[in-house]
């Protein structure tokens with residue numbers, strides 16, 4: 001879907017740039033020119049950008065959880081988490097310092 005007609009920016013362009021590290025709407029504007037001409041696309045461009053951030057944030061969080069290594073001397077038993085497509089695991093822990 002074309003998001004910005006003036007600059008021919010698509011939702012795929014926005015998703016790709018977010019996956020490559022674009023982290024603010026202003027960076028996206030610099031990279032693509034989206035919402036810098038007539039401005040009619042700004043709301044849609046911002047929504048698409050935010051959706052891409054959520055999507056890629058979830059993917060990065062999931063990748064991080066998949067690569068967490070157990071602590072050397074855990075005080076509680078660690079239960080392996082198997083990520084399945086469509087399922088999200090939320091892990092929370094606190095570390096006590098001496």
Ligand code: FES
Nearest residue numbers: 004006037038041
């Ligand atoms: S449609 Fe995006 S600036 Fe005009």
